Amino acid sequence: MSSIYSSSSTAALQKNNEFQKICLDAIPIIKEAGKFIRDESTRWSIKDIEMKGRNDIVTYVDKTSQQMLVDNLSKLIPDCGFITEEDVTKDKEKEYTWIIDPLDGTTNFVYGIPLYAVSVALAHKGKTVAGIVYEINNDECFYAWLNGGSYLNGKPILISQTAEIGDAILATGIPTSNFSMKRQYFDCLTDLVEVTRGIRRLGSAAVDLCYVASGRFDLYFEVGLSPWDVAAGALIVEEAGGVVNSFDGEGNFLNGREILCGNRMLFDSFREIIKRYFE
């Protein structure tokens, strides 16, 4: 694949229609990585499992998916940087930086639970301008670009219109390795069990965010995440009309390891509940 984004067109890349073009051009690359993951789901074996840390699994499938993404996305934008979950030899941050989780939901993948995704965002000067999340087994590709709206397999998606927290379905991720905030987390969850309609834990933060964006979930919060878990999904929520923030309301959900989101009608009261436990 030859590059169509020459350095002379760098200024033009800042226009939203250029972000749209990059986003749409990246989709087949992300789907190709997704197809590789799907094919390998019946081929990998127990000997392929490595532990990166406590309850933190990786296999060659994560690593190869990432290498495919880095190789192919490098051809879309020359001199781009990469922030990736698995080790990579490329430069980290540049004017344009891809933020990649090559397989979000590795534990699901390894246990044969068919819900996992590829998550890729593009940041321009530190701001996310495009995001793609491909949920492999349902063949659902969620994507958004800055000021362009959010889409699922080509159709626009919108955040839920639920107005009462008592009618809201809440998604979350339960800590599996860093338990430093377990007391606050479970106390908060105990409160939320009583005030919402119910709680779900899918095992893929990227998919959680896309389900909020598409109105399937009303609310989501999690602690202990990394930029590659949330960068793409957060833009997809915002472009679908939702609100994303950190618990303190300062907006640092990308690097701050805490995130909550929902529609505008529910967001403030939801954050008030969370704040009570995490201040």
Ligand code: IPD
């Ligand atoms: C994990 C998933 C999970 C979340 C974890 C993440 P990984 O990502 O997004 O839903 O609860 O904290 O680390 O490790 O499967 O890429």
Ligand code: CA
């Ligand atoms: Ca992840």
Ligand code: CA
């Ligand atoms: Ca991952």
